[in-house]
Amino acid sequence: MVFHSITSVSDKIYFIHIGTKEDIYFTWKSKNSPKAFIFDYSIAANAPQSEIYYHLNKGDIKIVYLKRDKLVFVIAGDISVQFQVFEALLEFHAVKFVEIYGDMLQDIFDVGTPDFFKAFHDVINEAIIEIPNQNGKIVEARCRSCQRVVYPYIRKSLIEESEDFPVPIVYMHEGHALLLYIDRDFKVRGAEIVSITG
Numbered sequence: 001m002v003f004h005s006i007t008s009v010s011d012k013i014y015f016i017h018i019g020t021k022e023d024i025y026f027t028w029k030s031k032n033s034p035k036a037f038i039f040d041y042s043i044a045a046n047a048p049q050s051e052i053y054y055h056l057n058k059g060d061i062k063i064v065y066l067k068r069d070k071l072v073f074v075i076a077g078d079i080s081v082q083f084q085v086f087e088a089l090l091e092f093h094a095v096k097f098v099e100i101y102g103d104m105l106q107d108i109f110d111v112g113t114p115d116f117f118k119a120f121h122d123v124i125n126e127a128i129i130e131i132p133n134q135n136g137k138i139v140e141a142r143c144r145s146c147q148r149v150v151y152p153y154i155r156k157s158l159i160e161e162s163e164d165f166p167v168p169i170v171y172m173h174e175g176h177a178l179l180l181y182i183d184r185d186f187k188v189r190g191a192e193i194v195s196i197t198g
């Protein structure tokens with residue numbers, strides 16, 4: 001089966017923060033990031049649970065954050081980028097950061113200068129180009145509500161690490177929601193209109 005590839009989002013990713021509950025260790029920022037926008041890091045630092053991708057909308061900006069062990073990962077970008085793309089990127093960076101710096105992070109006193117994590121800028125610059133395509137797929141479904149063909153992006157791990165199939169996912173668009181069921185081959189097995197609250 002043929003999958004669509006995602007159009008580049010690299011110029012739509014605005015910033016990435018990596019830190020702990022107390023401090024931001026590292027910030028990567030795009031030149032496209034809106035100058036006036038400041039994210040309140042404590043929102044992510046105080047996330048109630050680990051291993052949950054939290055989603056936020058702030059004006060034209062989407063933010064996704066994740067707590068894992070003692071670390072906090074935040075990514076933000078343009079509202080047009082699907083949440084699953086941010087999740088794929090955040091997941092990649094969380095794994096990569098621990099892979100590169102994990103041993104050193106045991107000793108917090110080594111982590112003093114802003115230059116310490118400098119090399120991670122290159123990791124991010126490469127990842128925002130490659131990871132969305134590498135670690136996710138675009139599926140295709142018809143929405144009976146708006147009569148359009150929609151193209152939700154699904155991060156691969158969501159399907160590959162699932163224990164039950166098909167995997168349900170809600171695709172929000174144009175003010176309504178489509179509940180999709182994705183099988184292990186990334187095929188859409190069902191699509192229902194669902195109501196939204198919250």
Ligand SMILES: [Zn+2]
Binds near residue numbers: 144145147148
């Ligand atoms: Zn629709």
